[in-house]
Amino acid sequence: MLSSRKISASLQGFRSSALYNDRKSKVFNSAKGFLLGLFRAVIIIGISYVILAPVIGIISNSFFSTQDSINPMVFTIPISPTLDRYAMAIKYMDYLPILGRTLLYTCGVTLLQLLICSMAGYGFARYNFPLKKLWFACIVVMIVVPLQTIQFPLYMTFRYFGIGSHVTNLHKTAWPTFILTAFGCGLKSGLYIYIFTQFFRGLPKEIEEAALVDGANSWYTYFRIMMPNASPAIITVAVFSIVWQYNDAFFANTFNMPSTLLITRKLDTLINVIANAERINSLRELQLYFDAGVVLVLIPVVAIYIILQRRFIEGVERSGIVG
Amino acid sequence: MNKAAGKKRFRLSYEQKNALRGYTFILPWLIGFLVFYIGCLVQLGQFSLLDIKIDAGTGVRQDIFVKFQNYIDAFTSHASFKQTLTSSIINMMIDLPMIIFFSLFVALLLNRKFKGRAVVRAIFFLPIILSSSAVGDAINRATQLMATGVASSTSEIAEAGSVSVSYYIQLFGDLALPESVLGYVVDAVNRIASIIKSSGVQIILFIAALQSIPGSLYEVAKIEGATGYETLWKVTIPMVMPHIITNTIYTVVDKFTTSDIVSLAADTYQKYNYGLSAVFSITSTLATCIILALIVYLLNKRTFYYN
Numbered sequence: 001m002l003s004s005r006k007i008s009a010s011l012q013g014f015r016s017s018a019l020y021n022d023r024k025s026k027v028f029n030s031a032k033g034f035l036l037g038l039f040r041a042v043i044i045i046g047i048s049y050v051i052l053a054p055v056i057g058i059i060s061n062s063f064f065s066t067q068d069s070i071n072p073m074v075f076t077i078p079i080s081p082t083l084d085r086y087a088m089a090i091k092y093m094d095y096l097p098i099l100g101r102t103l104l105y106t107c108g109v110t111l112l113q114l115l116i117c118s119m120a121g122y123g124f125a126r127y128n129f130p131l132k133k134l135w136f137a138c139i140v141v142m143i144v145v146p147l148q149t150i151q152f153p154l155y156m157t158f159r160y161f162g163i164g165s166h167v168t169n170l171h172k173t174a175w176p177t178f179i180l181t182a183f184g185c186g187l188k189s190g191l192y193i194y195i196f197t198q199f200f201r202g203l204p205k206e207i208e209e210a211a212l213v214d215g216a217n218s219w220y221t222y223f224r225i226m227m228p229n230a231s232p233a234i235i236t237v238a239v240f241s242i243v244w245q246y247n248d249a250f251f252a253n254t255f256n257m258p259s260t261l262l263i264t265r266k267l268d269t270l271i272n273v274i275a276n277a278e279r280i281n282s283l284r285e286l287q288l289y290f291d292a293g294v295v296l297v298l299i300p301v302v303a304i305y306i307i308l309q310r311r312f313i314e315g316v317e318r319s320g321i322v323g
Numbered sequence: 324m325n326k327a328a329g330k331k332r333f334r335l336s337y338e339q340k341n342a343l344r345g346y347t348f349i350l351p352w353l354i355g356f357l358v359f360y361i362g363c364l365v366q367l368g369q370f371s372l373l374d375i376k377i378d379a380g381t382g383v384r385q386d387i388f389v390k391f392q393n394y395i396d397a398f399t400s401h402a403s404f405k406q407t408l409t410s411s412i413i414n415m416m417i418d419l420p421m422i423i424f425f426s427l428f429v430a431l432l433l434n435r436k437f438k439g440r441a442v443v444r445a446i447f448f449l450p451i452i453l454s455s456s457a458v459g460d461a462i463n464r465a466t467q468l469m470a471t472g473v474a475s476s477t478s479e480i481a482e483a484g485s486v487s488v489s490y491y492i493q494l495f496g497d498l499a500l501p502e503s504v505l506g507y508v509v510d511a512v513n514r515i516a517s518i519i520k521s522s523g524v525q526i527i528l529f530i531a532a533l534q535s536i537p538g539s540l541y542e543v544a545k546i547e548g549a550t551g552y553e554t555l556w557k558v559t560i561p562m563v564m565p566h567i568i569t570n571t572i573y574t575v576v577d578k579f580t581t582s583d584i585v586s587l588a589a590d591t592y593q594k595y596n597y598g599l600s601a602v603f604s605i606t607s608t609l610a611t612c613i614i615l616a617l618i619v620y621l622l623n624k625r626t627f628y629y630n
Contacts, residue, residue, distance in 0.1 A: 040432055047429070048446045050519050055453065120352040127345025128338070135349065138356055144615065145364075146576055148585045149608040152370065152592045152600050153363035160384075183355020193352065218344045243452050250580075253589070301452050309445050316531050 062086065062292040069284050085292035092273050093266045095296060102246065102263045103300065105174055110241040112181045114234060117189055121196025121233075122222055126208070136197075142190030147250065154180075155254050176255045187244055187251065192237045199233035200226065232315035239305065239312045246301050267293050370601035377595070393598040397606065401599070403587065408607055411582040412614065415575060418518060419618075421511050422574050423567060426522040430529030431559070451523035521577065525570045532566035533559070564626040571618055579611045 056076070061069075065082040068074045089095070123129075124136055147154070158176040160167045170176050180186050184193065203226070211221045227234070252262055259265035270293045271286050280286055305312075335343070346353070371394070374387040397404050433444055511518070536559065544554045579585065584607040592600035 037437075040435075040437070044432060044443055047519055048443065050516055051446055051449055051453075055449070116351050120349045123345045123348030127341050127348065129342035129345035132345070135353065135356075142356070142360060144572065144576060144612060145608055146580045148580045148588075149604045150360070150363035150367055151585075151589060152597065152604065153366040154359070155592070156366065156370075157359070157363065180355070180359060182351065183359060184352030185355040185359045189352075218348075222348070247452070298452070305449075305452055306445065309448070310441065313444060313448070313527070313530075316527050 058291045058294050061288055062295050064288050066285055069288060085288050086296065088274060088278070088289055089270065089292040089296055092277065093263065093270055093293060093296065094260075095263075098260060098263050098266055099300065101261055105177075105261060106242055106246045109177055109181050109186065109245050110238055112178065113186055113189060113192055113241045114237060116182060116184045116186075117192035117237065118196045118227065118230065118234070119222070120184060120193045121198075122200050122226060124193070124197045125200035126205075139190050139193050139197075142185075143194060147185075147187070151250070151254055158255060171256050172258050173255075174257065174261060177251050177257075180251075187248055188240070192241065195237055196230070196233055199230060203229060232311075235308060235311050235315040239308050239315075242304055243301055263297055267297050367601050367604060370597055371605055373598050375597040389598070393602045394606075397599060397602045404603060407583050407587050408610065411579075411584040411607070412610060415578040415582065415611075416614075417507070417510060418514065418521070418578060419571065419574055421514065421518045422522045422525060423570055425518055426525035426570065427529050427563065427567075429522070429526050430533055431555075433526070434530055434533045447526055448523050450520045451527075453520070521574075524577075525574060528566060528570055528573070529563060532563045536562045561627045564622075565628060568619055568622050568626065571622065572615065575611065575615050575618070579607070582607075 060076045060078065062085050063081040063083075064074070064078045065080045065084070068078045068080060071079070120139075124132065124139075154176075158170040158179075161170045161176075162168055170179075177186065181189070207225055207229070208221050211225050216225070247264065249264070251257065252265055257265060259269060267290075271290050274280060274289050275286055280289075372388060372390060374389045374392070376385045376387075377383070378385070429447065433440065433447065540558050540562070541554065544558050549557065584603065588600045588603040588607070591603060
């Protein structure tokens with residue numbers, strides 16, 4: 001195809017490796033390596049700064065006392081740090097009970113996602129059935145046409161949920177999320193099904209054939225043989241699902257979910273609650289309380305992320321997410 | 324073995340049993356897809372042709388069939404729809420190549436072995452947590468309001484940057500570069516923070532893609548004497564091309580779900596303009612899908628599939 005170029009390239013390689021050029025190229029190479037390393041370091045540190053700057057700002061602000069916040073000499077590091085902001089934020093957000101409920105909700109939804117999406121993915125990867133191609137195309141449609149498009153019909157469906165005259169209003173509860181997730185229409189379910197399908201396709205078929213010969217039925221094979229082997233895909237989907245569900249504003253807004261259930265909803269009202277209860281007018285001071293609230297809300301997801309991140313990244317690399 | 328198969332008198336062939344098993348596995352999703360997803364899409368089509376009034380006290384719904392009046396209203400008399408739609412799409416088109424290039428570039432950087440790679444990776448994927456919905460909104464609000472601290476200094480830097488950018492426009496204006504190209508570069512520089520924030524998942528996908536390239540290809544390139552630059556263009560880029568398509572789809576959908584037009588549709592139905600909101604959703608989704616199909620078609624023609 002490119003034989004002339006290849007030959008010239010290989011000739012070049014030969015020339016550069018020739019004896020008389022050896023020392024010169026060594027110096028040149030080490031200088032080049034150093035410059036490239038420097039270039040890489042500068043870029044990585046720069047981008048990391050852009051990502052971390054707002055986070056650092058919020059964390060440091062949450063420790064500012066009132067004097068620090070008005071003192072123009074104080075930059076990032078407070079002179080007289082205080083934990084008052086956290087005490088107030090915990091008190092007025094009703095932090096621990098609501099966080100517990102939020103985590104319970106998030107983990108419940110995540111478990112459902114894992115079960116339903118892995119089942120669908122297994123079905124698509126391993127069985128042949130009529131219309132399979134059509135249904136798989138529908139998975140892609142689900143990824144491309146997001147839930148945001150059908151936000152209003154979803155709102156109406158669960159506003160008047162039921163058949164005939166038995167209609168209930170499921171708004172302001174967690175039911176819509178659970179129902180949608182249990183039927184594979186949760187937050188980004190299409191993407192998760194796609195990930196699982198690609199992963200199961202990559203596993204060797206021989207394991208299941210052995211199980212079949214040994215008399216295992218399809219459910220036993222799925223639960224006891226395929227799922228334990230699917231841990232990279234499970235970790236990937238679990239991390240995505242936990243993080244996105246915890247941070248989700250779409251279901252929360254569409255179904256008007258109460259702030260007693262979701263800590264992120266509570267965070268939205270924090271400034272007003274503190275302003276009224278403590279009679280604080282200064283916007284700048286209220287901002288400090290809000291920053292403490294943001295840190296408190298972020299702690300659980302960041303903790304989960306830090307615990308799982310190594311396995312998560314390895315999982316993404318091995319789960320065939322890129323198919 | 325299989326319940327559905329056992330109930331029937333006649334024996335099913337192995338293929339038929341397999342088909343049934345396959346359907347039992349995808350059944351929950353299939354029901355949900357048909358009932359909720361397709362159901363809601365059909366409803367959306369109906370709503371767009373109706374004028375819906377809901378009595379605030381009793382909650383009784385009244386539908387009036389108005390044909391295409393909502394569509395006509397959206398395109399002729401609504402104050403901000405057309406503008407929001409075009410600006411959302413233009414934003415998407417500007418960000419898309421930047422995000423793809425940036426995430427590929429970062430993936431290439433992070434794929435090498437260097438000290439502290441684990442920490443750097445953890446930092447680069449933080450935006451997946453920070454920039455999504457609820458907390459991301461809160462942080463955006465916080466950075467806008469914040470009067471002290473690091474954020475203010477970054478905004479100062481951004482201001483300084485935009486000043487020098489206009490200086491560079493003057494400088495390069497003499498080079499007879501087309502103004503649109505210059506404008507694009509300037510715009511991209513201004514957007515760098517938002518581009519970094521929205522390319523977390525794309526970086527992950529590209530790293531996974533890079534890991535899946537067989538090492539033997541690089542060995543061959545090395546033996547044939549290819550330089551690093553040649554290896555990049557002749558081996559790496561062709562091998563990640565299919566994943567560029569995946570990433571394009573992900574980016575467009577992601578940009579669409581967070582775009583102004585989606586929030587305009589949400590605002591509209593919260594103001595009880597149900598039909599109009601449905602029209603907004605339909606038109607914006609259709610526009611996005613057409614653009615996406617075009618991009619994927621064009622990319623697909625130039626893509627090399629290894630397997």
